[in-house]
Amino acid sequence: MMMVIMKLVLLVFAICRLIATVGLTLDPTELLRLELKGQLSLDPSDVETASVDFGRMHRAEPWGVLHPATGADVSRLVKSAYESTHGFAVSARGHGHSINGQAMTANGVVVQMSDGKPGMQRNIVVSQESMYVDVWGGELWIDVLSSTLEYGLAPKSWTDYLYLSVGGTLSNAGISGQAFNHGPQITNVFELDVVTGKGEELTCSEESNSELFHAALGGLGQFGIITRARIALEPAPQMVRWIRVLYSNFSAFTHDQEYLISLHGHQDSQKFDYVEGFVIVDEGLINNWRSSFFSPKNPVKISSLNVNGDGGSVLYCLEVTKNYRESDADTIDQEVEALLKKLHFIPNTVFTTDLPYVDFLDRVHKAELKLRSKGLWEVPHPWLNLFVPKSQIAEFDRGVFKGILGNKASGPILIYPMNKNK
Secondary structure (H helix, E strand, C coil), rough: HHHHHHHHHHHHHHHHHHHHCCCCCCCCHHHHHHCCCCEEECCCHHHHHCCCCCCCCCCCCCCEEEEEHHHHHHHHHHHHHCCCCCCCCCECCCCCCCCCCCCCCCEEEEEECCCCCCCCCCCEEECCCCCEEEEECCCCHHHHHHHHHHEEEECCCCCCCCEEEHHHHCCCCCCCCCHHCCCCHHHCCCCCCECCCCCCCEEEECCCCCHHHHHCCCCCCCCEEEEEEEEEEEECEEEEEEEEEECCCCCHHHHHHHHHHCCCCCCHHCCCCCCCECCCCCCCCCCCCCCCCCCCCCCEEHHCCCCCCCCCCEEEEEEEEEECHHHHHHHHHHHHHHHHHHHHHHCCCEEEEEEEEEHHHHHHHHHHHHHHHHHCCCCCCCCCCCCCCHHHHHHHHHHHHHHHHCCCCCCCCCEECCCCCC
């Protein structure tokens, strides 16, 4: 009993301190009635973390930070805000990788859905029979992968970076090089638990509460907070053949990207499993920021290739992979060769490496560690994501890649080909 009383006293003190600090007219009993299993924190370090995001272009200091123990905690907080006489904002935060302050608020409470450390996963339930995994909305994808691999399974569609929360990417889209084949991550979800703006925690799917299901997936958090997701799985490959080829002609580059993603309905042996691309400006290294594809001791520079493209010093890299199991290693060479023969890249610019499936999926994290060691990770990221229609992509190349950017770009310029029907 003494421990309960002490906890109550501390909570009252914290809420009163919060009210004195920000000058709220919120009735303290409104938050006391929540009976949270998690923690409502006013710790300066928690507040500071929730005040910035990956973009580091905005700052908003919340009143406090909720570390929910269950979806019911999230529900109680949102319901309290909805029913409050004066009202306050509630913002969900995963791993904090928003660019423009989407996961921040200066007028309420931030719900810290992710613990922030890999390996701190909650109860992840894998169904081998039904080929799905149930996960907490704040779970990091790297932990989802680790858990499903124990059963020889893995989600079908990914983002390039795995240290993102499930609810965060599903609230956007979740796009990577597998999207042409499996669709973005939001098309590989069977079921969700969502806390609505009224504080109701509802289960939704194609069959039940379907309007909420489709609104929450890709809804940018505007229709609810995802507290649980049931994600489709497939047998996990063991190895990846990772290939990069170079182009000096943008039309040839986009033609080949479009051709490769048109094969999504073909047998696995007749298509690549991942198709992306990026722009290489001036003397940038071919082994771009996202990986250690080439040995740092032996970098490959554009000038060493002796090619002249239609864009001067601008080159384009097509990046593809072929997944395989070690028992299929004898056939992978023939499958890759047959696909590459139909492409129009610069001769003698085929760069290939083989690596475990997990290492390929987690490739960006290695680059993150390098940038962190140099103090270059927690810096402003004025990034922009655009969908450009096929009819305008050539003009976009002339005006942006070869025009506005020229040799001034210092960050990644990624190109994801997408099928409209995905």
